[in-house]
Amino acid sequence: MAEYDVDLFVIGGGSGGVRAARIAAGYGARVVVAEEYRMGGTCVIRGCVPKKLFVIGSHVHQEIEDAAGFGWSIGDVSFDWATLVANKDKEIARLEGAYTTNVEKSGARIVKTRAVLEDAHTIRLGTGETVTAKYILIATGGAPNHGPAIPGIEHVISSNEAFHLKELPKRIVIQGGGYIALEFAGIFAGYGSDVTVVYRGENILRGFDEDVRKHVRAEMEKRGITIITGCTVTKVDKHGRDFTSHLSGGSSIASDQVMFAIGRHPNVANLGLETAGVAINPANGGIQVDGWSKTSADNIYAIGDVTHRTNLTPVAIREGHAFADTVFGKRPVQVDHATIPTAVFSQPEVGTVGMTEQEARAQFSHVDIYKADFRPIKATMSGRDTRVLMKLVVDGLSDRVLGCHIVGDCAAEITQAVAIAVKMKATKADFDATVALHPTASEELVTMRTPTARHVRQAAE
Known part of the structure; x- marks a missing residue:
C-alpha cells in the first residue's frame, strides 16, 4: 500500500x-x-x-x-x-x-x-x-496590492475589476507607474477615456533604462495621457457616480473611476x-x-x-x-533568472532584455552605448507625431551586448528574437556582421556603428 x-x-x-x-x-x-x-x-x-x-x-x-x-x-x-x-x-x-x-x-x-x-x-x-x-x-x-488604507479605499478598483466594468469610464485616474498602470492607461485612452496617471516616483517605469522611461512618458503625453509624478492619492471621495481623488500635492481630480496598480x-x-x-x-x-x-x-x-x-x-x-x-524526471534543472526578456504593452510598447545602462555602468569599467531615436516609416505617411527608440548597451572591453531596449511598435516581438542573441552572449561585432532586413525598424539594431556615448570608470586610487 x-x-x-x-x-x-x-x-x-x-x-x-x-x-x-x-x-x-x-x-x-x-x-x-x-x-x-x-x-x-x-x-x-x-x-x-x-x-x-x-x-x-x-x-x-x-x-x-x-x-x-x-x-x-x-x-x-x-x-x-x-x-x-x-x-x-x-x-x-x-x-x-x-x-x-x-x-x-x-x-x-x-x-x-x-x-x-x-x-x-x-x-x-x-x-x-x-x-x-x-x-x-x-x-x-x-x-x-492597494497599499495603505487611505480614506475611500473601498471606492478603488484594481486590474481584476477593470476587466469586468459594466461601461467604459469617460474619465479615469490610475495610480501607479509600472507595467499594469501604464498598460491600462493606454487601453482606456485608446478606447476614448480621459486618463490621468499618478505616480509617487520621479518618473514612470522604475527599474527600466532611463532613456526608456523618458521616451515612454513623452510618447504617452503626446497621446493625451496626463502623467503626474512625485505624488500619491491620499483620499477618494464618492459623489453619486463620480469620484474625487485628492493628491498629496494638494490638488484633486474628478473622475468616473479610480484604479490602483501599485504592485502585487x-x-x-x-x-x-x-x-x-x-x-x-x-x-x-x-x-x-x-x-x-x-x-x-x-x-x-x-x-x-x-x-x-x-x-x-x-x-x-x-x-x-x-x-x-x-x-520526478531525475533530470536536475535550475532556472537561470538572469537575462530574462520582458515587455510592457503600454502605448508605445516596450521590449527589453539584459542590463540597463545604469546597471552596466555600475558593474563594468567600460560601457559603450548605441542609440537610435527616429520617426518610423509609417508615421511619414500617417503624419502621427511619434518616434521609436532602439538602444544597445555594450561592454566596451569584451564587446559583449549586455542589454537591448526598444520602444515602439512590435517592440516585444523584436525583443524576443534579440533575447536569444543576448542570452548567447553575442558581441556587437556579431550584430554588425548581420545583414539588415530592410525596410524595418529593427534593422537599426544591426546598423548602428558609432557609439552615442562611451563611459569609462576610473579605477580608485
Whole structure:
C-alpha cells in the first residue's frame, strides 16, 4: 500500500502549477491540482491574456486615424465596451477549458476547492477531506496590492475589476507607474477615456533604462495621457457616480473611476505555511526558496509569483517544468533568472532584455552605448507625431551586448528574437556582421556603428 495518497499535490491551477502537474504526471507521478477559483490563474483569467486582447482592440481607433494618410476615407465608427468584454469573456472561458482538458489528459486530477496545509505532507481541502502527498508544490500566485488604507479605499478598483466594468469610464485616474498602470492607461485612452496617471516616483517605469522611461512618458503625453509624478492619492471621495481623488500635492481630480496598480503581493495568507514549516522570505514577503525552488520544508516547493522572485508567467512555467524534471524526471534543472526578456504593452510598447545602462555602468569599467531615436516609416505617411527608440548597451572591453531596449511598435516581438542573441552572449561585432532586413525598424539594431556615448570608470586610487 502506498505511503501517501498522491505523489504530488499542487496548490494553484495557474500557468506554473499546471505545467508542473502535466510534466510530473508525464513521468508517471500520481498528481492532484487544487484550484479554488478558475483554472489558468492570473495570466489567463485576469492578467496577460485579457490585457493583451484589450490592448489590441484599443489600437484600432489610432489605426483608423492613421489610415487617412494612406488614402483611406473611413466614415463614422462606433465602439461598444460591452461587446469587447463579452467577447473577451468567451475567449477566456475557452482557454480555461483548454487548461482543464490538458491537465486531465496528462493523467492529473483537478479538485475545485481551496487547499490548506495541515503539516508537511497533509493537505485539507475545502470539502473537509484530507489528502497526503509525498511532495507538495505551492503555486498560488499573487494579487493586487492597494497599499495603505487611505480614506475611500473601498471606492478603488484594481486590474481584476477593470476587466469586468459594466461601461467604459469617460474619465479615469490610475495610480501607479509600472507595467499594469501604464498598460491600462493606454487601453482606456485608446478606447476614448480621459486618463490621468499618478505616480509617487520621479518618473514612470522604475527599474527600466532611463532613456526608456523618458521616451515612454513623452510618447504617452503626446497621446493625451496626463502623467503626474512625485505624488500619491491620499483620499477618494464618492459623489453619486463620480469620484474625487485628492493628491498629496494638494490638488484633486474628478473622475468616473479610480484604479490602483501599485504592485502585487504573493498569496501566502491562510495556507497553513507555519504548520508545515514553510518560511517566508523577509526581504520580499514571498515564500523563501533555494535555487531548486525548494522551501524550508524538504518535500515542499514553491514556484511563480508566490515566491516574489521574477513575477512573469513564462518564468513560472519554466520553474514548474524544472521542478518536475528535477523531482520526478531525475533530470536536475535550475532556472537561470538572469537575462530574462520582458515587455510592457503600454502605448508605445516596450521590449527589453539584459542590463540597463545604469546597471552596466555600475558593474563594468567600460560601457559603450548605441542609440537610435527616429520617426518610423509609417508615421511619414500617417503624419502621427511619434518616434521609436532602439538602444544597445555594450561592454566596451569584451564587446559583449549586455542589454537591448526598444520602444515602439512590435517592440516585444523584436525583443524576443534579440533575447536569444543576448542570452548567447553575442558581441556587437556579431550584430554588425548581420545583414539588415530592410525596410524595418529593427534593422537599426544591426546598423548602428558609432557609439552615442562611451563611459569609462576610473579605477580608485
